[in-house]
Amino acid sequence: xxxxxxxxxxxxxxxxxxxxxxxxxxxxxxxxxxxxxxxxxxxxxxxxxxxxxxxxxxxxxxxxxxxxxxxxxxxxxxxxxxxxxxxxxxxxxxxxxxxxxxxxxxxxxxxxxxxxxxxxxxxxxxxxxxxxxxxxxxxxxxxxxxxxxxxxxxxxxxxxxxxxxxxxxxxxxxxxxxxxxxxxxxxxxxxxxxxxxxxxxxxxxxxxxxxxxxxxxxxxxxxxxxxxxxxxxxxxxxxxxxxxxxxxxxxxxxxxxxxxxxxxxxxxxxxxxxxxxxxxxxxx
Numbered sequence: 312x313x314x315x316x317x318x319x320x321x322x323x324x325x326x327x328x329x330x331x332x333x334x335x336x337x338x339x340x341x342x343x344x345x346x347x348x349x350x351x352x353x354x355x356x357x358x359x360x361x362x363x364x365x366x367x368x369x370x371x372x373x374x375x376x377x378x379x380x381x382x383x384x385x386x387x388x389x390x391x392x393x394x395x396x397x398x399x400x401x402x403x404x405x406x407x408x409x410x411x412x413x414x415x416x417x418x419x420x421x422x423x424x425x426x427x428x429x430x431x432x433x434x435x436x437x438x439x440x441x442x443x444x445x446x447x448x449x450x451x452x453x454x455x456x457x458x459x460x461x462x463x464x465x466x467x468x469x470x471x472x473x474x475x476x477x478x479x480x481x482x483x484x485x486x487x488x489x490x491x492x493x494x495x496x497x498x499x500x501x502x503x504x505x506x507x508x509x510x511x512x513x514x515x516x517x518x519x520x521x522x523x524x525x526x527x528x529x530x531x532x533x534x535x536x537x538x539x540x541x542x543x544x545x546x547x548x549x550x551x552x553x554x555x556x557x558x559x560x561x562x563x564x565x566x567x568x569x570x571x572x573x574x575x576x577x578x579x580x581x582x583x584x585x586x587x588x589x590x591x592x593x594x595x
Contacts, residue, residue: 317391319384320374324363324392329356332586333398336362337389339407339431340438340446340508341463342491343369346406350571353579358586363392366504367408369491373500380504381511382410382437383417390414393422400424402590404582406571407478409433413513416524425590426555427533427582430543430568433551434522437512439542439568445474450509456495456502463492477541479569525554531589532558535581537566537573557589 312323325344334354338346344362351360365385366374374380379388389411393401402425405411409432414420432439438447449455462468463475469488470476494501513521532555536548552558561581566573 314372315392315395317388317395319366319376319379319388321372322363322366322370322388322392323372324361325351326362326396327351327356327358327360329359331356331358332591333359333361333401334582334586335389335393335398335401335403336360337365337403337405337408337411338362338369339367340505341368341495342407345487345490346569346571349575350579350582353575354583358583361396361398363389365389365408367508368495368501368505370501370504371494371498373498374504377500377504377507380507382508382513383413384511385508386410386412386414386417390419390422398422400590402427402582402586404429405431407431407439407568409437409439412521412525415528416521420528420530423530425531425533425585426528427535427585428551429535429570429578430537430540430566433543433547435515435518436543436547437518438509446505447509447512450506456506456509460492460495460502463488464496478567479572480539480565480567481573483569483572522554526556529556531585533581533585533589534558534560535570535578536560536562537568537570538562538564539566540568542568559589 314321314323336347343364347362364370366380401422404427406429449459534552549560552560563574570578
C-alpha cells in the first residue's frame with residue numbers, strides 16, 4: 312500500500328489509477344480505506360478511486376503531530392493530501408465523518424469539482440448518535456478508551472443495539488472489523504490520536520455557523536441518505552442538500568449509516584451517475 316507524508320504524519324492510501332474521473336473516498340472513526348472496497352469494485356476501471364486511511368483510530372501509523380488530529384485538522388489534511396498527489400477536478404466523497412464540511416467552508420477548494428456527502432455528521436449531530444457519543448465519553452475517562460477497543464474483539468459487543476449494530480444494517484465481515492479495531496487495540500499512540508480527535512468536537516457556536524458558510528460552495532453536491540439510518544436524522548438529508556446552490560438529495564433503502572457496506576451497488580451507481588452527468592457534464 313502506498314504512503315504519503317503530510318504535515319501531521321504519514322498516511323496509507325489506495326489508488327486504482329487510470330485516467331478516468333477521480334473520486335477521493337473518506338471514511339469515519341474506527342474505519343480505514345477498506346470501507347470503500349465494494350464500492351470501488353462496483354465502479355470498476357472507468358473511475359480512479361483514491362482512498363486514504365485517515366488518522367481516526369484504524370490507522371497503522373501514529374501521527375507525528377497528534378495535536379493536528381481534530382475535525383478541522385483532518386479536513387486540512389485531506390486538502391493537503393489532494394495537493395501532495397496533485398489531484399485535480401476531484402469528487403470528494405465522505406461517509407459517516409462530516410468534518411470534510413470544514414474544508415468546503417474554510418478552503419482551499421480549487422481542486423474539488425464535486426462533493427458527495429453520504430449519511431454523515433451534520434448540523435448539531437457531532438458526534439453522531441450513541442456510538443459517536445460513547446467514543447467521546449470513553450476519551451474523557453482514564454482507561455475507558457482502551458477498554459472500549461478491547462471489547463470490540465467480541466461479536467456480541469460489536470453488534471449490540473446502540474453501538475456498531477446501528478452503524479450497518481447487514482453484518483460487516485469479521486476480518487474487516489478485526490482490521491479496523493486492531494490498531495487501537497494494540498497501539499497506545501493510535502489511541503492517543505483517536506482520543507485527540509474524539510475530544511475535538513466543534514463547539515456549538517462553530518456548528519451553528521457552519522451551515523451558512525457552505526452556501527458559497529457552488530459546485531455540484533450529492534447528498535445520499537439512508538432512510539432507515541439510526542444515527543443520522545433523516546431530516547438532515549434534505550436540509551443538507553438545500554444548503555448548497557447545486558445540491559441534490561438521494562435516499563437509499565435497506566441501509567443504515569454505512570451505505571458503502573449495506574448498499575455498495577446502489578451507492579456506486581449514484582456516484583457514477585453524479586460524476587458523469589453533473590461533475591463532468593456541462594457547467595452552468
